[in-house]
Amino acid sequence: MNRRKFLGAIGAAGLTITGAGKVLAGEKPVMGAAVKDVEGLPDSYAVLFDSNICIGCRQCEMGCQQENQLPEPDVDFHDPRIFEQTRRTDWKTYTLINQYDDEAPGVGWLYRKTQCMHCLEPACAHSCFVKAFSKRQDGAVVYDRKVCVGCRYCMMACPFNIPAYEYHIALDPLVTKCTFCEHRLLDGREPACVEVCPVRAMEFGTRTEMLNLARRRILDNPDMYVDHIYGEHEMGGTNWLYLSPVPFPEIGMRMDLGTTPAGNYTSGALGGVPIITAFWPVLLVGAYAIARRKDKIAREERDQYVSRMIAQAGPEVGRKLAERLSKAQELDQAAIEEEVRKALAEAAAKTESEEAH
Amino acid sequence: MTNQHNEHPWEVKSPWITPFNVVAALIVLVGIYLTYLRFTGGLAAVTNLDDNYPWGIWISFDLLCGVALAAGGYTTAAACYVFGIKKYHAAVRPAVLTAFLGYALVVFALHYDVGQPWRLAYPIFVQQGTTSVLFEVGLCVFLYVTVLFLEFLPAPLERLGIKRVRNIMIKLTLVLTVFGVILSTMHQSSLGALYLILPSKMHPLWYSTHLPIYFFVSSMFAGLSMVIFESTLSHRWYHNRMDKSHLEGTPHVTFGFAKAAAWIMAGYFFIKFFGVVLNNNWAYLNTFYGMIFSIEMLGFVALPAFLYIKGVKTRNIKLIRWTAVLTVFGIIFNRFNVSLVAYNYHLPSEMKYFPALAEIGVTIFVITIGLIVFKFIATRTPIFYELPEYKGSH
Numbered sequence: 121m122n123r124r125k126f127l128g129a130i131g132a133a134g135l136t137i138t139g140a141g142k143v144l145a146g147e148k149p150v151m152g153a154a155v156k157d158v159e160g161l162p163d164s165y166a167v168l169f170d171s172n173i174c175i176g177c178r179q180c181e182m183g184c185q186q187e188n189q190l191p192e193p194d195v196d197f198h199d200p201r202i203f204e205q206t207r208r209t210d211w212k213t214y215t216l217i218n219q220y221d222d223e224a225p226g227v228g229w230l231y232r233k234t235q236c237m238h239c240l241e242p243a244c245a246h247s248c249f250v251k252a253f254s255k256r257q258d259g260a261v262v263y264d265r266k267v268c269v270g271c272r273y274c275m276m277a278c279p280f281n282i283p284a285y286e287y288h289i290a291l292d293p294l295v296t297k298c299t300f301c302e303h304r305l306l307d308g309r310e311p312a313c314v315e316v317c318p319v320r321a322m323e324f325g326t327r328t329e330m331l332n333l334a335r336r337r338i339l340d341n342p343d344m345y346v347d348h349i350y351g352e353h354e355m356g357g358t359n360w361l362y363l364s365p366v367p368f369p370e371i372g373m374r375m376d377l378g379t380t381p382a383g384n385y386t387s388g389a390l391g392g393v394p395i396i397t398a399f400w401p402v403l404l405v406g407a408y409a410i411a412r413r414k415d416k417i418a419r420e421e422r423d424q425y426v427s428r429m430i431a432q433a434g435p436e437v438g439r440k441l442a443e444r445l446s447k448a449q450e451l452d453q454a455a456i457e458e459e460v461r462k463a464l465a466e467a468a469a470k471t472e473s474e475e476a477h
Numbered sequence: 478m479t480n481q482h483n484e485h486p487w488e489v490k491s492p493w494i495t496p497f498n499v500v501a502a503l504i505v506l507v508g509i510y511l512t513y514l515r516f517t518g519g520l521a522a523v524t525n526l527d528d529n530y531p532w533g534i535w536i537s538f539d540l541l542c543g544v545a546l547a548a549g550g551y552t553t554a555a556a557c558y559v560f561g562i563k564k565y566h567a568a569v570r571p572a573v574l575t576a577f578l579g580y581a582l583v584v585f586a587l588h589y590d591v592g593q594p595w596r597l598a599y600p601i602f603v604q605q606g607t608t609s610v611l612f613e614v615g616l617c618v619f620l621y622v623t624v625l626f627l628e629f630l631p632a633p634l635e636r637l638g639i640k641r642v643r644n645i646m647i648k649l650t651l652v653l654t655v656f657g658v659i660l661s662t663m664h665q666s667s668l669g670a671l672y673l674i675l676p677s678k679m680h681p682l683w684y685s686t687h688l689p690i691y692f693f694v695s696s697m698f699a700g701l702s703m704v705i706f707e708s709t710l711s712h713r714w715y716h717n718r719m720d721k722s723h724l725e726g727t728p729h730v731t732f733g734f735a736k737a738a739a740w741i742m743a744g745y746f747f748i749k750f751f752g753v754v755l756n757n758n759w760a761y762l763n764t765f766y767g768m769i770f771s772i773e774m775l776g777f778v779a780l781p782a783f784l785y786i787k788g789v790k791t792r793n794i795k796l797i798r799w800t801a802v803l804t805v806f807g808i809i810f811n812r813f814n815v816s817l818v819a820y821n822y823h824l825p826s827e828m829k830y831f832p833a834l835a836e837i838g839v840t841i842f843v844i845t846i847g848l849i850v851f852k853f854i855a856t857r858t859p860i861f862y863e864l865p866e867y868k869g870s871h
Contacts (some may be wrong), residue, residue: 144555180570193480199792208528208529210528210529243674243675245608246608246609246673246674247609247610247611248609248611249600249605249606249609249611249612249614249615250596250599250600250603250604250605250606250608250612251604251606252606258687261634267596267599267604268592268593268596269591269592269593269594269596269597269599269610270573270591270592270593270596271590271591271592271599272531272532272591273531273533273609273611273671275528276531276532276671276674276678276820277674277675277680279529279675279677281529284528285520285526285528285592286519286592287519287520287521287524287526287527287532288518288519288521289519289592290515290516290517290518290519290522291516291593292592293519293520293592293593294591294592373818374677376677376681377677378676378677382674383608383674385673385676386608386610386673386674387668388686389610389666389670389673389689390608390610390613390670391668392663392666392689393613393663396659396663397659397663400655400659400662401659404555404559404655404658404659405655407559407560407651408558408559408560408651408655411559411560411561412561414561415561421492440615
């Protein structure tokens with residue numbers, strides 16, 4: 121092992137230990153129970169979207185469609201009527217622009233782009249039972265179409281409602297979402313949507329650079345921005361970051377998601393698995409042993425009782441009683457007592473009649 | 478119901494053309510057509526699912542309710558074999574058979590719901606997503622179906638006269654039962670834990686970090702009530718296939734299970750109540766969702782618990798049987814509330830999901846297959862009676 125390889129190995133091990141490596145592609149996943157605080161991937165790629173700059177031209181949508189060879193859209197990319205409704209991602213739309221002001225469609229001043237946020241701790245990756253989603257070290261949350269079963273739990277889990285599904289496909293439907301142009305990231309190139317934006321509403325760089333840029337913009341123009349970088353901490357942090365001139369809920373971004381990474385919500389429950397596996401047999405076999413012992417003691421007490429009866433009332437009555445009791449063995453205690461009472465009454469009656477003779 | 482019993486229940490023959498068989502055949506035909514639609518037109522052809530509602534009634538009913546209502550298997554087996562309450566013995570075989578079929582049908586129904594059903598075993602054999610709650614559910618259900626199959630196996634083996642294997646299986650009873658309880662604890666609770674990862678989409682009245690515990694505890698009385706409910710139906714249809722010990726054991730089961738269910742429901746009511754207290758959810762009670770929550774808790778938990786107790790105290794078997802039906806409906810109501818009412822509660826009503834007719838059709842088809850297979854097995858193997866040579870030997 122040469123020096124470089126050695127340092128690489130140390131680095132990989134370190135990443136796993138910090139917990140950020142849990143759902144990273146190629147890393148050994150850590151059980152949900154072992155979720156640690158997320159340090160983030162400071163050197164991974166990130167994009168900063170600025171709602172102050174976006175003009176709603178939808179060039180990014182077109183660029184995405186061409187780059188990823190998506191189907192033709194239902195409504196032309198130049199048709200402003202699209203803004204009459206608020207849209208979400210679907211199987212032919214990885215990214216889209218919505219308008220959030222009260223102006224006429226397409227001539228407003230408040231637009232926001234939607235696409236996968238590329239979470240640091242993605243809910244989709246944590247929820248996938250076949251690891252079809254994974255977080256790459258360069259920041260992209262990627263999808264492996266070759267293992268996806270199509271259970272759609274990722275769609276349930278995603279707090280940003282991003283993954284969509286090919287409901288119309290009969291035999292091999294897939295989950296679809298923005299890939300961060302993963303093929304371009306490998307060459308260090310920015311995603312297609314960023315590249316085609318005519319007004320540079322998006323900047324591309326490392327996550328640290330983008331956070332610093334965002335902070336600088338807020339500090340330099342405090343009147344233009346809400347003092348919040350969306351995605352810095354939301355759901356444990358994302359690789360897509362947002363700036364807005366208005367409170368984020370007004371551009372359709374929830375402020376109540378919290379800063380807890382999705383995986384932390386399930387780690388407690390998953391942590392119960394080893395406890396149950398290890399301790400339930402103890403409890404259950406213990407209960408079994410107690411029940412067995414109780415039966416044994418009951419049997420012993422019964423036998424003692426029978427022999428005492430035999431000693432007291434003579435062998436004939438004792439034999440009958442033992443017979444009845446063994447017949448009643450299957451029944452419960454009440455039935456046994458009933459049998460005992462019957463046998464005793466009979467014995468008493470017999471003694472009485474003998475005395476009378 | 479008479480107390481007469483058939484001395485030779487294994488000799489009963491049933492005719493082919495019965496109202497049940499005719500209706501079942503029609504439903505199966507419709508089901509086959511819907512299956513064709515599903516696998517030629519995709520989920521869009523038969524369901525109302527969309528990107529905001531990736532899970533519909535095939536998950537809410539077929540998976541969540543199916544598994545909860547099949548809990549009779551582990552509760553009955555545990556009561557009889559672990560806790561040693563031998564008077565419940567007569568209930569074990571019907572309960573284990575129902576549970577086995579219930580789980581098998583859950584797996585069958587999932588083939589309709591997932592996009593690529595031939596990959597359904599991938600999470601177990603190809604790539605394990607160990608951070609996923611669904612992985613735990615999948616693994617446990619896979620193992621538990623196997624356990625239930627082994628627990629059920631003695632019945633057909635007795636019928637076929639394969640004594641040696643049958644005796645080995647009987648020896649394994651305790652091990653299988655304990656294993657079954659462990660697996661049930663884990664996946665019953667995990668079904669609730671599925672919703673833990675999406676707090677932002679769930680109504681606070683149903684979302685709690687204790688969801689797994691709620692699901693596990695409610696599965697217990699769901700299973701017990703289902704055993705009572707099924708035995709009611711079985712006594713109506715299969716009375717002449719039951720032997721003396723089964724008929725004599727049934728009242729023990731009905732009263733004993735009713736008492737146990739009431740006791741567990743009382744506990745469940747209070748842990749749910751403390752859930753409201755701990756999360757400070759009082760304000761939500763006075764809303765539409767609060768009303769649904771209150772109906773669930775008062776009408777489908779507190780009321781049946783009370784009725785069960787009343788039924789036990791007054792030896793009113795009829796009341797207990799109707800209460801079992803009420804409890805089963807309550808479980809369905811709860812699982813639907815969690816997975817469809819609480820989920821996406823913030824979406825405007827026009828974006829909400831309501832199942833398509835074809836979707837409901839597939840669910841009815843799946844239930845019908847269950848009834849047909851149950852009938853097929855129950856009329857051919859010693860489920861409600863013991864064969865003479867095995868009497869009292871398990």
